[in-house]
Amino acid sequence: MRTRPLKVALLGCGVVGSEVARIMTTHADDLAARIGAPVELAGVAVRRPSKVREGIDPALITTDATALVQRGDIDVVVEVIGGIEPARTLITTAFENGASVVSANKALLAEDGAALHAAAEKYGRDLYYEAAVAGAIPLVRPLRESLAGDKVNRVLGIVNGTTNFILDKMDTSGAGYSEALDEATALGYAEADPTADVEGFDAAAKAAILAGIAFHTRVKIGDVHREGITEVTAADIASARRMGCTVKLLAICERAADGASVTARVHPAMIPLSHPLASVREAYNAVFVEAEAAGQLMFYGPGAGGSPTASAVLGDLVAVCRNKLGEATGPGESAYTRLPVSPMGEVVTRYHISLDVADKPGVLAQVATVFAEQGVSIDTVRQQGKDGEASLVVVTHRAPDAALSGIVEALRKLDTVRGVASIMRVEGE
Ligand SMILES: NC(=O)c1ccc[n+]([C@@H]2O[C@H](COP(=O)([O-])OP(=O)(O)OC[C@H]3O[C@@H](n4cnc5c(N)ncnc54)[C@H](O)[C@@H]3O)[C@@H](O)[C@H]2O)c1
Ligand SMILES: N[C@@H](CCO)C(=O)O
Ligand code: NA
Numbered sequence: 001m002r003t004r005p006l007k008v009a010l011l012g013c014g015v016v017g018s019e020v021a022r023i024m025t026t027h028a029d030d031l032a033a034r035i036g037a038p039v040e041l042a043g044v045a046v047r048r049p050s051k052v053r054e055g056i057d058p059a060l061i062t063t064d065a066t067a068l069v070q071r072g073d074i075d076v077v078v079e080v081i082g083g084i085e086p087a088r089t090l091i092t093t094a095f096e097n098g099a100s101v102v103s104a105n106k107a108l109l110a111e112d113g114a115a116l117h118a119a120a121e122k123y124g125r126d127l128y129y130e131a132a133v134a135g136a137i138p139l140v141r142p143l144r145e146s147l148a149g150d151k152v153n154r155v156l157g158i159v160n161g162t163t164n165f166i167l168d169k170m171d172t173s174g175a176g177y178s179e180a181l182d183e184a185t186a187l188g189y190a191e192a193d194p195t196a197d198v199e200g201f202d203a204a205a206k207a208a209i210l211a212g213i214a215f216h217t218r219v220k221i222g223d224v225h226r227e228g229i230t231e232v233t234a235a236d237i238a239s240a241r242r243m244g245c246t247v248k249l250l251a252i253c254e255r256a257a258d259g260a261s262v263t264a265r266v267h268p269a270m271i272p273l274s275h276p277l278a279s280v281r282e283a284y285n286a287v288f289v290e291a292e293a294a295g296q297l298m299f300y301g302p303g304a305g306g307s308p309t310a311s312a313v314l315g316d317l318v319a320v321c322r323n324k325l326g327e328a329t330g331p332g333e334s335a336y337t338r339l340p341v342s343p344m345g346e347v348v349t350r351y352h353i354s355l356d357v358a359d360k361p362g363v364l365a366q367v368a369t370v371f372a373e374q375g376v377s378i379d380t381v382r383q384q385g386k387d388g389e390a391s392l393v394v395v396t397h398r399a400p401d402a403a404l405s406g407i408v409e410a411l412r413k414l415d416t417v418r419g420v421a422s423i424m425r426v427e428g429e
Helices: 015-026 028-035 065-070 087-096 106-123 140-146 161-172 177-186 201-215 234-242 306-325 363-373 401-413
Strands: 006-011 039-045 076-079 100-103 152-158 245-255 262-272 284-291 295-302 348-358 378-386 389-396 417-426
Touching: 006 015, 006 065, 006 087, 006 306, 015 028, 015 039, 015 306, 028 039, 028 306, 039 065, 065 087, 076 087, 076 306, 087 100, 087 106, 100 106, 100 306, 106 201, 140 201, 152 201, 161 177, 161 234, 161 245, 161 284, 201 245, 201 262, 234 245, 234 348, 234 417, 348 363, 348 401, 363 378, 363 389, 363 401, 389 417, 401 417
Parallel strands: 006 039, 006 076, 076 100, 262 417
Antiparallel strands: 152 245, 152 284, 245 262, 284 295, 348 389, 348 417, 378 389
């Protein structure tokens, strides 16, 4: 074993960073044996230097992250600050100054991954980011490496722990939305600004990263159709229950049937209770990958939290250190297919539409005509009447999303439709 240690700079020492430091210290001997050289924490950049950080030598703490990555003797920079800047500049500076990078920063990778990969390649460094998607679950590496010989056609799953935690609590214990979000934040699952979770930005970033790797093309967060969970009501969840379903925030990346384009979307969807994704509880994540030769693969595990995320960071750290010792680099960006990303309107989905209507003859026929005019066929209709008013629940067959949203617009214009109580896509059937 080499005795000269590999030097690691840790940028950020919050929920994830503090766990990375703890595991690096407590498992130092095992990590050294697995890598073939000791790994040494050479500096820790923080924003609040006065905070007591158990197990970290105070002499390592600095508020000058730029000087740390410019030192020139750092082998690996672990970026767990989050956000676009200064993380982007720090990572690029690290590459320029001889370091490879391990990052958990999905927001940055989904915004500017191509430029970061290009910088890594230019300087001959590694850029690893297993922690950026689905926390502890090995998913980035299986897609980048294990499935590199196959053709992936679809990636579908739950990739945000916070929103899964909230929806699960609302469904199973009747908890309120804000109470469940506060709990997820206290448990270290939520982003620094939890809007990123509840509005679907975090899941959209992960969908962009997954689609890019899966289909060997460039997908940015702005290419991903995004709807969060802020408009999912307790009534929607109760209505899903009545249909034998539950509501999950899903990320779905698909290659078009003709192979000429891809789509990526994040939105709440109803799925049957019998579907494996329905039993994904709390902050767990689960992702199905469908590949031509492999068939269907399922990845499941803790999707958020300090310790699970640190596990993924440490796995990358070991891989990058091994590469350094072997004077090699791991896989870079693979974006050779250059497939365009189609808009949401072209995605084929199913809708569950709940309407408040007047309870009088001819209403059902009027509603059915709207569907027929858009060429969308109805799967089921359920009507419940009370005091001259009725609620009508329509579930459609699969149709282009543009036709389905056209139907909703036309329904809103009918005099007999008092309101559209909820619209949700249905998946997993
Ligand atoms: N928490 C999770 O479950 C989880 C899971 C996967 C990925 N991530 C990602 O990991 C990253 C970190 O997340 P976290 O939950 O640890 O966040 P956090 O807010 O707990 O930690 C980030 C830390 O970075 C510090 N920081 C910010 N700017 C800095 C700067 N310029 N120099 C030095 N320190 C700075 C902050 O003070 C904070 O302590 C983010 O990119 C996040 O998206 C988090
Ligand atoms: N905020 C993210 C952290 C893990 O990426 C989540 O809840 O999934
Ligand atoms: Na992961």
